[in-house]
Amino acid sequence: MAWSDMLAITPLPVLSVIIWLLIASLVLYLARTPARQALFQLGHTLYHVCRMAAYSLSLADRKLQKRNHEVLLEHGREAAERAVEREFERIEHTVRKELGDYPALHRQVSEAITAIEEDYQNSREVPPSPPGWTEAVEAVAGLPRQDAKVAQLLDSIQKSMEKMEARAIREHRQDARKRHRLLSRARPHWQELVSRLSGAEKKVQRLIDRAAAIDRHMNDYAEINRGSDAALRRLSSSSLTQFFVSAFVLVIAVGGAVINFNLIARPMAEMVGGTDTIAGMQVADIAALVIILVEISMGLFLMESMRITRLFPVISALEDRLRRRMIWVSLTILVILASVEAGLAFMREILIQDEMATAAMLRGDQASVQEPRFLWITTAAQMGLGFILPFALVFVAIPLETFVHSLRTVLGMIAEGVLRTLATVFRVLGVFFRGLGRLLAQIYDVLSFLPLWVEGQIRRMRANGASHSDSGRPGNEEVT
Amino acid sequence: MMMRSITILVLMLGVLVGCSDNQGPNPNQRGVYMLLDTSGTYTEELDKAQQIISYLLTQLNPGDAFAVARIDTGSFSGEDIIAKVALDDQPSRANSQKRSFQQEIKDFMANVQSAPHTDITGGMLQATEYLNEHNPGQKTILVFSDMKEDLPEGYNRDIPLTLDGVEVVAVNVTKLRSDNVNPQEYLDRLDEWQKRVANAGGNWRVVNDLERLGQLLKE
Known part of the structure; x- marks a missing residue:
């Protein structure tokens, strides 16, 4: 139903x-x-x-x-800690390098001051002013000369007084010249002193600037320690900016890595064969990729060893001797890999020419096989890129x-x-x-x-x- | 700790080796066998064949296999292979092999003799054998012929072909004088071959326009 x-x-x-x-x-x-x-x-x-x-x-x-x-x-x-640490390192460097010669500077300044003081003391000995010969001569000249003998006597007195006056003036001038010479000798000492003191002032100013920067960082640090909203806002905004900027730079780096890959993938087929595949990917491509990744890893280790980055705390915690050794090892491997890449880039050009020649021969177009005149430019450019890109990838x-x-x-x-x-x-x-x-x-x-x-x-x-x-x-x- | 790291490394290598495609045929590897009809007046068409061979050589990659054989009175024979090459892994050596191959073909073309009969089936059997031996990922048989089989007396070619996964391309199938009188003969001939290839498990194509050589090999 x-x-x-x-x-x-x-x-x-x-x-x-x-x-x-x-x-x-x-x-x-x-x-x-x-x-x-x-x-x-x-x-x-x-x-x-x-x-x-x-x-x-x-x-x-x-x-x-x-x-x-x-x-x-x-x-x-x-x-903030890292910034403060870096500032302290800079201060230490400044103090060691620029204020390390402070004792020498002190000695030089003291010597200059002593020399100036001596010259000053010497120049202070004021020569006796010429006696009042003029008045005496004028008084003798003004005496009545009625008697010939008296007149003769007065003339001789006048002459001898004039002579003495002239000598006194000459001596006075000589003394004045000597004082002037002493003062002019003190002038370079003054200039040197001024120059040294201004140099010292600049160095001290640099230290003061560094100290101000440390103050700023310490203020930030204190604010972060307090966990204030302003610090949180600043850090959050800074983090976002850093994220986008670093992502942008990484995209550029990926572009560089892709160029690098294309540069070495083709000649890699000559080394590892061009037919074998692993998981659907050609072994030559994998080998090229591995080389680039090893270069990036070496770059990471180098930066870590130089304490520029701190992704691996183990490396930055290593003792300085080991770290330096690690820097040299990673740098050496990088140079070797960069040289290998330059060689591969060179080989790539040869392979391209060979392929072009074969294709032209198969087409029966022998005329186009001729080597271009400026081929060396592209070859050199490729080799240069092959050598430089690994170092660029370090960063x-x-x-x-x-x-x-x-x-x-x-x-x-x-x-x-x-x-x-x-x-x-x-x-x-x-x-x-x-x-x-x-x-x-x-x-x-x-x-x-x-x-x-x-x-x-x-x-x-x-x-x-x-x-x-x-x-x-x-x-x-x-x-x- | 050390043992653990070594174990992990060995496992990773095992996975990588497991992922490698060395065991079966490489899907990117190609095997091409070209049959050249040297019977009767078809030898006049061999210049075009040389053009096709040159084109194919430019298209083949390291690791690919290529052979050119003639179709004559009895083609089921290794002696009919004019030139064969399995291109080396290294691109530079592969280029060198291509040049040598080209030279061999040129030498053959210069001294080719016309055959009285046409044993296409024998040639295809030989081609199948060659391709199965190399076992590439893509198998192609190019038949440069008018597809008119003309067997000598006593030859038995009434045997089933095995062309599983093989691409059979008839190239430059010229029309005979009798075809002009009765075009149905030409169509029937092609139709018969298509059926034979399809029954054998292969794919059949005809490329007569040599301006479009790009269609010869599957991408």
């Missing part, structure tokens, strides 16, 4: 439908209270589940945020370190954002489910509207009846 037959309880389909609707409505009405409670409960439960999920996500977000702040502060602290270590460090912060921020968004979504979903439960309960009432309407009518009638009976009682008129 089909469903349609079962549902057709009267010959008239419309009537059957109406009857079924009435029955359904009645059933819904009878089950109204538990059904509405179930719908409310369902909405409520989903609301609470979503709220709990949102709360858990918020909690995870807070924890992650705290952890991210810790990591950020730790990185900032490390960077990948610096952006790589920055990228790795900033990546942690950026990933943390992204995870925070995701958690926060999810928490918001769950909160909204909770509210939605609660509303949905209420809405479904209302829709339920709409489906059983007829019995509800009847119920309402009955209640109203009862209420009217009750009010009528109440109004019939004395003293109840004013209540209505």
Whole structure:
């Protein structure tokens, strides 16, 4: 028996439908209270589940945020420590190199001062001023010369006095000249003294500048240690900038590595064969890739050994002698690999020429086999690239370190954002489910509207009846 | 600690060796066997064959195998192979081999003798044998012929071919005088070969336009 037959309880389909609707409505009405409670409960439960999920996500977000702040502060602290350490190293270098000769400078300055002092002392001995010969000569010349003998005597006195005056003036001039000479001899000493003191001043100024930089770094360090919001904001913004800048530089480095790969992959086939494959990749390509990766690794070790980067704490913690040895070893390997690459680049050009010649011969086009005039330029350029690129790739270590460090912060921020968004979504979903439960309960009432309407009518009638009976009682008129 | 590192290294090497494709045929390796019809007046077409061989040599890579054999009265013989080469792994040596191969073909073309009969089936059997021996990833048989088989009396070539995964390309299928009288003969001939190749498990193609040699080998 089909469903349609079962549902057709009267010959008239419309009537059957109406009857079924009435029955359904009645059933819904009878089950109204538990059904509405179930719908409310369902909405409520989903609301609470979503709220709990949102709360858990918020909690995870807070924890992650705290952890991210810790990591950020730790990185900032490390960077500040490194900056302070570097500044101290520079100061030490300055002090050792520029102020190391301070005793010599002191001695030179002292000698210059002594020499100046001696010259000054010597120049201070003022020669006696010429006696008042002029007045005496004039007085003798003004005496009356009536007597010839007296006049002769006076003339001789005058002459001898004039002679003495001239001699005294000459001696005075000689003394003055001598003093001037002493003073002019002190001049280079002064100049030397000024020059040395200004040099010392510059060095001291440099030290003061370094000290100011250390002060700045120390302030940053103190702020990071306090974990202030300003420090967090600065570190976070700096981390983002570093992430994008380092990613950009790494992309450039990848470009360099690709060029390097193309330079050596073809001639590698001559060394390891051009047909074998591992995991679908030609062995020659793998060999070329391995060479480039080894170069990058050597670059990393070199930078680590030089303490420029700190990706491997083990290397930077090595004693200086071992570190220096490691620098030389990695540098030597790099030079060897760069030479190998230059050789491969040279071989690449030869192979290309050989292939071109073969292809031309097969085509029967012998004329085009002639070697281009400026072939040596491309060969030299390829060899140069082959030699230089490995050293250029060494510097990948610096952006790589920055990228790795900033990546942690950026990933943390992204995870925070995701958690926060999810928490918001769950909160909204909770509210939605609660509303949905209420809405479904209302829709339920709409489906059983007829019995509800009847119920309402009955209640109203009862209420009217009750009010009528109440109004019939004395003293109840004013209540209505 | 040391033992652990060595074990890990050995395991990694094992994985790498396991991943290597040395055991089966290399999918990038190609094997090409070209049959040249030297019967009757078809020898006049051999200049075109030389052009095709030169083109093929430019397309082949280190590790590929290439052989050129003639179709004559009885072609199921290794003596009919004019030149064969398995290109070396090293590109420079492969280039040198290509040059030698080209020279061998030139020498053959200069002294080629016309054969009275045409044993295409025998040639294809020989080609299958050669290709199966080298077992490349891609097998191609090029038949430079008018595809009109003309066997001498007593030769039995009514045997099934085995051409699983082999690409059979008929090149420069010229029309005979009788084809001009009744083109249906030409069409029937090609159709018959197509059926034979398809029944043997191979793929059949016809390339008559030598301006489009790029279609000879599958990429």
